[in-house]
Amino acid sequence: MRRRPTFLLSVLAFGFAFFYVPILSMVVYSFNASRLATVWGGFSTKWYGALFANKQVGEALLLSLKIAVVSSTIATILGTLAGIALVRFTKFRGRTLFSGLVTAPLIMPEVITGVSALIFFLLLASWIGWPVQRGFTTITLAHITFSMVFVTTIVQARLLQSDRAIEEAAMDLGSRPWQVLWDITLPVISPAILSGWLLAFTISLDDVVITSFTTGPGSTTLPLLIWSKVKLGVTPDINALATLMVLCVGIGVIIAGVVMNRAEARRLADERLAYRSQA
Amino acid sequence: MGWFHRRGWRDLIIGLPYLWLVIFFLIPFAIVIAMSVATKTPTAPPFSFGGAHPWVNLETYHRLVSEPLYLRAFLISLMNAAGTTLFCLLLGYPMALALTRVSRSSRNILLMLVILPFWTSFLLRVYAWMGLMGKSSWFNAGLTEAWNWLVPQSWAVAALPMMHSNFAVVLVMVYTYLPFMILPLYASLERLDPTLDEAALDLGSRPWQVFVDVTLPQSLPGIIAGGLLVFIPAAGELVIPSLVGDASTPMIGRVISDQFSQARDWPMASAVAVALLALMVGPTMLYSHYQARAEGTK
Amino acid sequence: MAEFLQIEGVSKSFGPFQAVRDVTLSVAQGEIFSLLGGSGCGKTTLLRMLAGFEEPTSGRIFLDGRDMAGVPPWSRPVHMMFQSYALFPHMTVEANIGYGLKHETLSKTQRAERVREMLDLVQLTPFAARKPHQISGGQRQRVALARALARQPKLLLLDEPLAALDKKLREHTQFELMSIQARTGVTFIVVTHDQEEAMTLSDRIAVMDRGQVQQIGSPTEIYEYPVNRFVASFIGSITSFEAEVMARDGGALRLKVPAFGGEVTTKDANFAPGSKVTLALRPEKLVITKERPSGNAVQGVVKDLAYFGKDSLYRITLASGALVQAHAVNQHRGTETQRVADWDDQVWLSFDPAAAIVLGA
Numbered sequence: 001m002r003r004r005p006t007f008l009l010s011v012l013a014f015g016f017a018f019f020y021v022p023i024l025s026m027v028v029y030s031f032n033a034s035r036l037a038t039v040w041g042g043f044s045t046k047w048y049g050a051l052f053a054n055k056q057v058g059e060a061l062l063l064s065l066k067i068a069v070v071s072s073t074i075a076t077i078l079g080t081l082a083g084i085a086l087v088r089f090t091k092f093r094g095r096t097l098f099s100g101l102v103t104a105p106l107i108m109p110e111v112i113t114g115v116s117a118l119i120f121f122l123l124l125a126s127w128i129g130w131p132v133q134r135g136f137t138t139i140t141l142a143h144i145t146f147s148m149v150f151v152t153t154i155v156q157a158r159l160l161q162s163d164r165a166i167e168e169a170a171m172d173l174g175s176r177p178w179q180v181l182w183d184i185t186l187p188v189i190s191p192a193i194l195s196g197w198l199l200a201f202t203i204s205l206d207d208v209v210i211t212s213f214t215t216g217p218g219s220t221t222l223p224l225l226i227w228s229k230v231k232l233g234v235t236p237d238i239n240a241l242a243t244l245m246v247l248c249v250g251i252g253v254i255i256a257g258v259v260m261n262r263a264e265a266r267r268l269a270d271e272r273l274a275y276r277s278q279a
Numbered sequence: 280m281g282w283f284h285r286r287g288w289r290d291l292i293i294g295l296p297y298l299w300l301v302i303f304f305l306i307p308f309a310i311v312i313a314m315s316v317a318t319k320t321p322t323a324p325p326f327s328f329g330g331a332h333p334w335v336n337l338e339t340y341h342r343l344v345s346e347p348l349y350l351r352a353f354l355i356s357l358m359n360a361a362g363t364t365l366f367c368l369l370l371g372y373p374m375a376l377a378l379t380r381v382s383r384s385s386r387n388i389l390l391m392l393v394i395l396p397f398w399t400s401f402l403l404r405v406y407a408w409m410g411l412m413g414k415s416s417w418f419n420a421g422l423t424e425a426w427n428w429l430v431p432q433s434w435a436v437a438a439l440p441m442m443h444s445n446f447a448v449v450l451v452m453v454y455t456y457l458p459f460m461i462l463p464l465y466a467s468l469e470r471l472d473p474t475l476d477e478a479a480l481d482l483g484s485r486p487w488q489v490f491v492d493v494t495l496p497q498s499l500p501g502i503i504a505g506g507l508l509v510f511i512p513a514a515g516e517l518v519i520p521s522l523v524g525d526a527s528t529p530m531i532g533r534v535i536s537d538q539f540s541q542a543r544d545w546p547m548a549s550a551v552a553v554a555l556l557a558l559m560v561g562p563t564m565l566y567s568h569y570q571a572r573a574e575g576t577k
Numbered sequence: 578m579a580e581f582l583q584i585e586g587v588s589k590s591f592g593p594f595q596a597v598r599d600v601t602l603s604v605a606q607g608e609i610f611s612l613l614g615g616s617g618c619g620k621t622t623l624l625r626m627l628a629g630f631e632e633p634t635s636g637r638i639f640l641d642g643r644d645m646a647g648v649p650p651w652s653r654p655v656h657m658m659f660q661s662y663a664l665f666p667h668m669t670v671e672a673n674i675g676y677g678l679k680h681e682t683l684s685k686t687q688r689a690e691r692v693r694e695m696l697d698l699v700q701l702t703p704f705a706a707r708k709p710h711q712i713s714g715g716q717r718q719r720v721a722l723a724r725a726l727a728r729q730p731k732l733l734l735l736d737e738p739l740a741a742l743d744k745k746l747r748e749h750t751q752f753e754l755m756s757i758q759a760r761t762g763v764t765f766i767v768v769t770h771d772q773e774e775a776m777t778l779s780d781r782i783a784v785m786d787r788g789q790v791q792q793i794g795s796p797t798e799i800y801e802y803p804v805n806r807f808v809a810s811f812i813g814s815i816t817s818f819e820a821e822v823m824a825r826d827g828g829a830l831r832l833k834v835p836a837f838g839g840e841v842t843t844k845d846a847n848f849a850p851g852s853k854v855t856l857a858l859r860p861e862k863l864v865i866t867k868e869r870p871s872g873n874a875v876q877g878v879v880k881d882l883a884y885f886g887k888d889s890l891y892r893i894t895l896a897s898g899a900l901v902q903a904h905a906v907n908q909h910r911g912t913e914t915q916r917v918a919d920w921d922d923q924v925w926l927s928f929d930p931a932a933a934i935v936l937g938a
Contacts, residue, residue, distance in 0.1 A: 005376075005377060005380050007373070008373050008374075008376050008377035008380060009377055009380075009381075011370070011373035011374055011377060012373070012374050012377035012378070012381075012389075014370075015370055015371075015374040015457070015461075016389075016392060018370070018454065018457075019392070019393075019395075019396050019454075019457070020392075020396075021411075021418075022404070022407035022408055022410070022411055022454070023396065023399065023404070023407055025407065025410060025411060025416075025417075025418070026403070026406070026407045026410060029410065036415050078295060078296045078299055079296070081291075081292045081293075081295055081296045082296035082297075082300075084292055085292050085293040085296065085297075089289065089292075089293060092293055094297070098293070098297050098300075101297075101300040101301070101304060101305060102296075102300070104304070104308075105304060107507070107511055107559065107563055108556070108559075109511060109512060109514065109515025109532070109555060109556070109559070110512065110515065110517070111515045111517050111531075111532045111535050111536060111552065111555075112308075112311070112515065112535070112552045112555065112556055113304075115311065115535055115536075115539055115548060115549070115552055116307035116308050116310065116311040116552070117303070117307055118539070119307065119310055119311060119314060119545060119549070120303075120306065120307035120310055122324060123310065123324060126323070126324050141303060142303070144299075144303075145299070145300070145303040145304050146304075148296065148299070148300075152296075177288065177289070178288050181288075202398060206400055206401050206402075208401065208402060208518050209517050209518060209532075213536075223400065223401075223402050226400070226402045226403070226406070227402055227518065227522075230402065230405075230406050230409065230522060231521065231522065233409075234406075234409055234410050234413055238403070238406055239410070241403070242399075242400070242403040242406065242407065245399055245400055245403060246399055249395070249398045249399050250395075252398075253391065253395060253398065257391065472661065472663065474659050474661055474663040475663050475665060475666075477628075477630055477650070477657075477659070477663065478657070478659055478663035478664075478665075478724075479665075479676070480629075480630075480649075480650040480651050481628055481629075481630075481650050481651075481653075481655075481656055481657045481725075482651075482656060482676055482677030482680070482724065482725075482728065483651045483652075483677050483679075483680035483681075483728065484651055484676075484679075484680065485649075485651055492665075492676070493665060496667045497666065497667055
């Protein structure tokens with residue numbers, strides 16, 4: 001009775017072509033000897049050479065990574081605390097405002113977040129003389145603020161799923177609340193904390209708009225560098241950069257997939273074993 | 280539970296993130312709202328709350344509704360965002376539905392393929408389309424040939440003018456935000472009970488009626504969630520119009536940015552930002568209303 | 578004359594797995610007919626073929642003389658009450674019941690009238706405007722029933738109709754289902770794994786195992802005269818013994834049953850002397866006494882007993898080592914000392930020749 005959903009599957013195939021043809025095209029043309037995208041001038045890796053020779057790219061990448069590591073780490077700590085606070089403490093003064101503050105950055109258009117951060121830093125500089133110059137610190141502060149709420153969302157979801165009774169069991173067995181937090185709650189939500197950190201890291205690494213408002217002279221992150229280059233038109237070394245990035249993401253995803261599959265396979269095997277030894 | 284609440288560690292857990300968000304999110308945002316009713320001055324910083332309009336100066340909001348630049352910017356941005364949302368829905372809904380129909384093993388891989396573009400750089404995805412749409416690309420050349428073959432000779436063109444148009448902006452926004460539409464849709468469609476479809480078939484509905492009567496209404500929360508996740512960033516989009524849009528077509532994101540950094544009119548930039556946010560509140564309320572109702576059903 | 582519902586040699590395979598094998602049966606109009614069996618016996622697949630969700634791999638189904646091959650579910654005058662009820666969560670009780678009527682050429686008032694009748698039939702009128710999640714499990718079951726009946730189907734399929742209800746409600750609902758069936762006259766086909774449910778509800782039962790129909794008959798026939806060991810043990814419980822036919826004489830059968838103390842007499846069955854058979858005894862047909870009775874009897878020791886209130890179950894070990902289950906009604910009110918037998922008591926087990934079941938080995 002169940003017919004093959006031909007229409008749906010063809011739309012799905014079209015959708016995936018839509019997703020991947022532009023990326024593939026970029027990858028292919030990164031090896032094109034010709035400057036023009038229509039003409040295939042033969043295979044060449046010269047654009048990769050040009051990319052590696054460009055010192056700006058290396059510096060920008062380094063700055064981006066520094067900001068991403070610092071901001072995502074602090075954002076993960078703050079975001080996890082916020083998630084625990086919202087799920088575990090159902091009553092405290094200002095909770096409504098707090099939960100509003102945690103959702104608002106998620107739905108705020110980036111331009112607005114960027115402009116308000118910039119005005120804030122400019123006013124702060126004229127009132128208290130800090131920050132003297134915008135750059136690493138201001139970008140990192142802004143990134144922490146808008147990526148921590150993503151961590152909170154993930155941690156919150158995980159905490160809501162977890163069984164409250166195991167925490168009560170720990171207390172019943174004599175643990176103080178902070179011990180419960182350390183021994184039980186944090187280990188249980190650790191996968192969520194890890195994926196929160198990864199998400200915060202990618203958001204920071206990829207951000208253009210908020211960074212462009214909070215940056216100052218001399219602090220060019222990789223996305224800002226790409227933006228300024230791309231504004232001037234298509235250049236083949238960007239194709240090379242894109243290919244390398246796709247390669248990194250692809251390898252990362254494959255590793256993550258293999259690790260997750262293994263963990264899942266082991267869990268299934270364990271379950272089967274447990275079931276059999278019971279029977 | 281009293282002793283549980285009295286400890287200092289609890290204040291720390293709540294206090295740290297709370298304080299952070301107040302300082303770096305709430306206060307800046309409050310400043311923007313206050314700034315929108317300030318007066319522009321040639322001083323540094325370029326605003327004041329005194330002078331001819333003590334404290335509240337509504338001139339910015341007056342300009343917002345009277346100057347065609349702002350009205351046009353809002354109209355174009357909202358239309359582009361609406362178009363993007365619609366096309367994302369038209370393409371994303373069948374895709375999400377198809378994902379619920381494929382076997383469990385291939386489903387995880389396909390879902391991963393939906394998320395994967397999201398993990399590659401946003402700018403580079405925009406850039407990929409700049410390459411495709413440009414007049415010298417294989418993609419444009421192919422489309423041009425198809426176009427010339429389809430239309431009467433007098434309409435024939437040497438290359439389709441895709442870049443620097445609203446078409447390009449919407450196309451690239453659809454490309455960028457499509458995963459945001461597919462994922463919540465998939466999440467809501469996947470939860471549906473397939474026996475409900477069978478029940479409707481059994482009661483005399485044809486497959487398309489089952490879709491209209493059973494599947495579509497139950498996936499409404501997913502449609503609204505996906506719609507918001509696409510509409511909100513699309514409405515305030517700054518990067519995509521700056522790269523593939525027409526420079527003479529005003530859009531909100533760019534108006535805010537230009538007012539701020541080029542015209543150095545902080546109050547006006549703030550007023551536009553506040554107005555944009557006000558427009559987002561309506562759809563968001565609708566979303567939380569549906570969300571609350573969905574929670575109630577469980 | 579062709580029957581109302583005629584299933585002829587129907588089989589269904591999913592890949593290498595044969596879910597239903599060569600099922601032939603017929604159901605009369607107005608009957609309550611049950612398909613009874615364990616999980617995976619093919620009963621649900623058979624039901625889904627009647628609804629049109631699956632097409633038979635081979636064989637044919639006729640409903641009221643019409644071949645149902647290739648008729649899609651939406652065109653069949655057959656409606657189903659799903660095990661999960663499958664109520665539309667986004668529609669009210671009223672809209673759920675009225676949903677199928679959308680597809681009939683009825684005026685608005687006629688439709689409203691029919692929905693009102695249905696609400697009345699299942700006594701849910703006060704809940705018409707509620708959503709499925711705002712009513713109880715028993716009420717949901719009745720909405721599902723009313724929804725399936727609203728279009729006046731020729732055949733109503735009920736998939737485990739009482740499985741989701743608790744014990745008390747189940748008994749009440751059983752009788753309600755029967756009375757609704759009597760009032761509407763619709764033919765019911767019930768799929769169930771619960772033998773008691775099948776026994777109380779049905780006019781006739783088809784017992785299924787591994788895709789095949791084992792026996793079709795009235796509840797009494799199935800229980801008292803099972804045709805094979807599967808049916809005998811699936812419906813109720815039995816203790817069975819290997820036996821050999823010694824002689825047939827004058828309507829009686831002499832069996833040699835080594836494990837049951839030697840020889841027993843049963844009512845005649847169609848077995849030739851010398852053939853190997855199975856003697857099956859139901860717990861309630863066995864009588865426990867302290868003194869040796871006349872007729873078929875054997876001595877044993879009470880190993881275990883379970884007190885249920887109205888009756889008790891005894892597990893008795895025979896000299897041969899065989900374990901026999903026997904039921905005894907607790908007729909007398911009193912303490913432990915007054916029951917038929919106690920732990921480790923020596924007792925006699927006996928049965929009437931007509932009460933034993935003799936099956937092919």
